[in-house]
Amino acid sequence: MMKIGLLGHGTIGVGVDRIIKKREDMEVKKILSLVIDDEMEGRTAADLSEITMDPEIDTVVEVMGGIHPAFEYIKEAMEQKKNVVTANKAVVAACYDELIALAEKNGVFLRCTAAVGGSIPWLVNIERARRVSDIFEVGGIMNGTTNFILHKMLTEQAEFDVVLKEAQDLGYAEKDPSADIDGDDIRRKVLISANTAFDVSIPEEAIPTFGIRTVRLKDVSWGVSNGLTLKLKACAVKNADGQIEKAFVEPVFLKSGDILSAIPANYNLVYYTGSYCGTQSFIGEGAGRFPTAHNVVEDLIDILETPETFYTVKRERKVPENHVKRLYYVRTVAEDRWLLETAHEEAEGVYCLEAYVDEIHLWAKQMKEKDPGFFMAALE
């Protein structure tokens, strides 16, 4: 019988707790939560040490979110020889090397399947496929909030701020939506996916990221009039030498026949491509109480049944090159010499141009200072 200490009793934590209550192979013994509720039934821990110093508890589930104090709590749990399962992509992406080193040093498990793709059995399938095929590409639509927003803008011809408000009212977007709409959440997910698929460790700041904060209905409509659907997509590619040729997050205009363009509402589509297995795509809800909690419990069962500490072993530090050319759509009211020299003006303030990924993301940062409404998207 696995005895669990649960850190966090919010949306995911309650889901995990309810699933485990119906099982006979595991039990939530203590819960640390800022807010106490009835479902905690006398299992409230006064502080972290009540969990980490309990010799009966062998596994800690961290579903608090955020980097601090989640990292310190996980660290303390592992130093007290507890296995750790987390659904927290922020802490895994930011403290990737430290967390894995702690797990190895203390001989405990670290699993985070629910951190990427919510309900999708994603990292575990990458781990499986790597046993046979060399995985050289990962990517997809990795954030349900932004996909919900872009899907609604398209189907209801609604403006960004109206749809964002609706997403917040429905609980699909947070009060401060920055991590979603600025692409930080996706950057963390593609980082963890690429690290797992390529057995590397990519620094978070080395992944150029452009979100959808400045997208407007006219951008979505420009796509429609050209037979294209706008999505926020991530990708990472390893080349034959084992270098990370590409790893970035940006809005893309996709051809309407593309399966990615058909992914609705808060769903995710994630894919990997490998030497023998070809491209495998997975579609499921990217968030939500029980879908995410399902994968947390899968991780717990894996700890009971399988012997690996983490998904990968070597984890060489690698920085993406991103020196590859792509076609871009750019909308800006700012004047810029480079833009006038290289781009073709499609309509007033709308330009199409070819550019290197690494260069255009640096340039986009400067442009955003000149024009806060600056928007760009790749054309695939």
Add this chain to the structure above:
Amino acid sequence: MMKIGLLGHGTIGVGVDRIIKKREDMEVKKILSLVIDDEMEGRTAADLSEITMDPEIDTVVEVMGGIHPAFEYIKEAMEQKKNVVTANKAVVAACYDELIALAEKNGVFLRCTAAVGGSIPWLVNIERARRVSDIFEVGGIMNGTTNFILHKMLTEQAEFDVVLKEAQDLGYAEKDPSADIDGDDIRRKVLISANTAFDVSIPEEAIPTFGIRTVRLKDVSWGVSNGLTLKLKACAVKNADGQIEKAFVEPVFLKSGDILSAIPANYNLVYYTGSYCGTQSFIGEGAGRFPTAHNVVEDLIDILETPETFYTVKRERKVPENHVKRLYYVRTVAEDRWLLETAHEEAEGVYCLEAYVDEIHLWAKQMKEKDPGFFMAALE
């Protein structure tokens, strides 16, 4: 080091052999094949006993296809205490109970991941998800050949026999395409999927099946003019009492926004729906040398690493009820009183009606005798 006896050295067999040649944890020691080729390099077995009586060989990979003599060969291998991995859906569907009983009696493994979905990690993910969620629905586009045909008919406005010929020339369809176009192949796949997901044993003849042998361009075009895409789809549903409420194979007209309608060429989309995990969909190539061989080798590694004999344990015998109403499109030149009484005539010889699945499939068999060109498809 796993020592393997390989039965069959065709498309899949050669793929398996080439992948294993690059590995250090397994080796193909002997190969039984009707045709001898250079790649077999002195590993040719003169007959089955050279493999089954070899005490060094612990595992037999069967990629011959067909029910006989594949069943007898697998049986002999298991009785000689060899584990068996097969990509052969015909033999697994037809001899499901016998094969599992043989595996259990002899204490050997039986795995068949490549039998359903080709490259997709399908049965293994059902097996995993069942550890946490109750799976109550499986289905999807499970046959690449028929999807290739329907996709081509749609995109090139081409007639069925022209596209079938093209599929045969490209190697996507066999010389005798019956198993694909009559839906037998899909019936076997949905049977194995449902058996694995619901832990039951469904008799193959209890799954009503209508294929696309009689589909014509005018049917596809009727869909287009109504905003619908025609696909050949399977589904199976377990109800709250554990009975199999539905399990059938039939053409369906899907709304254009449906992800299934966007699945191109020879790809498959398979999905399961579970109590906590929601709907999880998987897209990949449904056939092909290396994609399929990838999953055969995954099964071999699972035998090296995990302890389960098969995907399920109980396997109660269950017959689908199929007494559920659906909307249907029917095209026929035959006269029929029931049709005139119940259907709405859309155009000359084209009818729409509501009917029970079990009843309309029985009726369709009679109608095919009166009108060999009879075609029907559900409207979803």
